[in-house]
Amino acid sequence: MNSRKIKTWAWVHKWSSLVCTVFMLLLCITGLPLIFHHEIGHLLGTEVEAPKMPAGTPHISLDRVLEVAKAKHPDRVVQFASQPEDDDGLWFVTLTPTPEPTEDFKSVAVDARTGEVLAQPKFDEGFMYVMFKLHVDLFAGLPGKLFLGFMGLLLLVAIVSGVVLYSPFMRKLDFGTVRREKRPRLKWLDLHNLLGIVTLVWVFVVGATGMINTWADLVIKYWQYDQLSALMTPYKNEPIVAVNERASVQRSMEAAIQATPGMKLSFIAFPGTSFSSPHHTTFFLRGNEPFSSKLFQPVLVDAKTAEVTASPKLPWYLWALLVSQPLHFGDYGGMPMQIIWALLDIATIIVLGSGLYLWLKRGNTVPAASKKAEAHAEVPQQQQHVPGGGAVQPEPAPAMKAQA
Amino acid sequence: MKHHQQQHHHGHHQGFWRMWGWPIALGLLTTFGLISALFSDGGLGDILAWIALGIPVVAGAWYGWRKTPTGNGKS
Numbered sequence: 001m002n003s004r005k006i007k008t009w010a011w012v013h014k015w016s017s018l019v020c021t022v023f024m025l026l027l028c029i030t031g032l033p034l035i036f037h038h039e040i041g042h043l044l045g046t047e048v049e050a051p052k053m054p055a056g057t058p059h060i061s062l063d064r065v066l067e068v069a070k071a072k073h074p075d076r077v078v079q080f081a082s083q084p085e086d087d088d089g090l091w092f093v094t095l096t097p098t099p100e101p102t103e104d105f106k107s108v109a110v111d112a113r114t115g116e117v118l119a120q121p122k123f124d125e126g127f128m129y130v131m132f133k134l135h136v137d138l139f140a141g142l143p144g145k146l147f148l149g150f151m152g153l154l155l156l157v158a159i160v161s162g163v164v165l166y167s168p169f170m171r172k173l174d175f176g177t178v179r180r181e182k183r184p185r186l187k188w189l190d191l192h193n194l195l196g197i198v199t200l201v202w203v204f205v206v207g208a209t210g211m212i213n214t215w216a217d218l219v220i221k222y223w224q225y226d227q228l229s230a231l232m233t234p235y236k237n238e239p240i241v242a243v244n245e246r247a248s249v250q251r252s253m254e255a256a257i258q259a260t261p262g263m264k265l266s267f268i269a270f271p272g273t274s275f276s277s278p279h280h281t282t283f284f285l286r287g288n289e290p291f292s293s294k295l296f297q298p299v300l301v302d303a304k305t306a307e308v309t310a311s312p313k314l315p316w317y318l319w320a321l322l323v324s325q326p327l328h329f330g331d332y333g334g335m336p337m338q339i340i341w342a343l344l345d346i347a348t349i350i351v352l353g354s355g356l357y358l359w360l361k362r363g364n365t366v367p368a369a370s371k372k373a374e375a376h377a378e379v380p381q382q383q384q385h386v387p388g389g390g391a392v393q394p395e396p397a398p399a400m401k402a403q404a
Numbered sequence: 405m406k407h408h409q410q411q412h413h414h415g416h417h418q419g420f421w422r423m424w425g426w427p428i429a430l431g432l433l434t435t436f437g438l439i440s441a442l443f444s445d446g447g448l449g450d451i452l453a454w455i456a457l458g459i460p461v462v463a464g465a466w467y468g469w470r471k472t473p474t475g476n477g478k479s
Contacts, residue, residue, distance in 0.1 A: 166423075166427070167423060167424075170423055171419075171423065174422075175422075175423075175425070175426040175427075175467075176426075176463070176466075176467030177467075178467060178468065178470075191468055194464065194467050194468055195464050195468060197426075197427045197430075198427075198430055198460045198461075198463055198464040198467075199460065199464065200427065200430075200431055200434075201430075201431040201434035201435055201438075202434050202438070202457070202460070205434075205438055290442070290443055290444050290445035290447075290449070291442055291443050293445070294442070323442075326442065327438060327442075332441050332442060333441035333444075333450045333453045333454065334446065334450055336450075336454040336458075337441060337450070337453060337454060337457070340454065340457045340458060340461055343461045343465075344457075344460075344461060347461070347464050350468075
């Protein structure tokens with residue numbers, strides 16, 4: 001690679017990373033507790049669990065569960081109901097003022113066997129909520145999400161350009177070399193290169209899947225338009241099915257489960273909400289294999305008749321969204337994987353921090369070194385021969401400026 | 405262009421593996437680890453993932469922490 005190309009890539013690396021670094025540091029720091037949000041929830045006592053009962057204890061009707069939840073918030077409508085992946089003794093019912101997407105929701109946890117209200121968890125306050133919002137949308141809704149997604153894209157550009165620059169920097173060095181005894185800038189440059197290349201694939205995957213997750217709202221909107229609008233033709237011009245016209249949700253659920261043998265219910269979206277249509281109660285079921293349990297099969301059940309209208313195949317873009325979630329969260333391989341996620345996250349913080357440091361200290365090169373570099377300007381790869389490596393930098397170094 | 409030709413003389417191939425051997429190996433391990441746990445629920449795939457993802461972490465910590473710049477092992 002000639003020095004002109006190096007200069008171009010260095011420019012790309014500098015600007016792509018400079019713009020996103022502060023946000024990436026924020027995402028890494030807020031992401032760290034989120035890796036352990038279940039464990040932290042247990043410690044804080046905010047995690048709701050159904051009391052242990054013998055297997056096979058009969059469940060009450062889902063209609064009854066919804067009544068119990070609605071009694072807590074009579075002025076609201078049920079938007080979603082869900083069951084935790086590992087506990088079917090529990091229902092979470094989400095109630096909002098209207099079926100429209102909103103931040104204003106109340107949650108009621110109901111025991112699926114007794115109908116007892118176990119908790120009314122508040123998901124919109126506390127330390128973890130602040131971490132979550134900063135991580136997901138900077139408290140700015142969809143624009144905040146899309147902004148962070150764009151920062152994620154810049155991170156991917158910074159990673160690619162960083163890999164390209166790895167080779168001119170490492171040409172004379174063995175893998176893992178950290179020159180500690182020289183200037184601190186050199187040590188941090190070597191650590192930046194080492195930790196950057198070691199975490200490369202992980203950061204790329206977590207960055208890319210994080211970016212995909214920022215598009216979730218849009219992807220789901222597109223899914224409604226793409227897949228559900230065709231199913232809506234028979235219902236043209238009909239309003240959202242009123243609550244008193246709806247068939248039994250328990251019966252609808254049984255129909256949905258019957259239509260998808262071997263699958264397990266995950267959540268229910270009620271008519272008019274973002275995951276359903278105005279005329280259907282939509283049931284989302286998980287597969288029972290390790291991989292298919294990460295995917296959903298939607299089943300649309302007519303809200304008035306409790307008959308299955310369709311169970312459309314998951315389109316590729318929802319598949320991609322759902323697969324990208326565990327790859328971003330690191331929640332699919334037990335506690336050791338969460339710890340590895342945290343360690344790689346910390347390594348990424350060091351890469352980001354050292355990159356920032358290298359930029360802040362960019363003027364701090366030894367003048368003698370740049371003099372020498374100028375003298376050897378036409379020697380191929382002269383940058384690597386400068387004692388102390390003063391000219392080998394991700395930003396236009398004195399030697400490169402001299403050549404330009 | 406002159407630079408280009410000079411790179412091609414002896415040891416270019418060897419030089420590639422010397423520089424990229426470890427990064428490629430660690431990248432493949434990471435890829436394998438990330439995928440293998442997707443197809444496992446508390447089984448062998450998870451254990452393989454811990455090992456495959458743990459090696460890059462250990463490599464980073466080892467080279468990042470040790471005192472001697474080149475040489476072997478601790479100072």
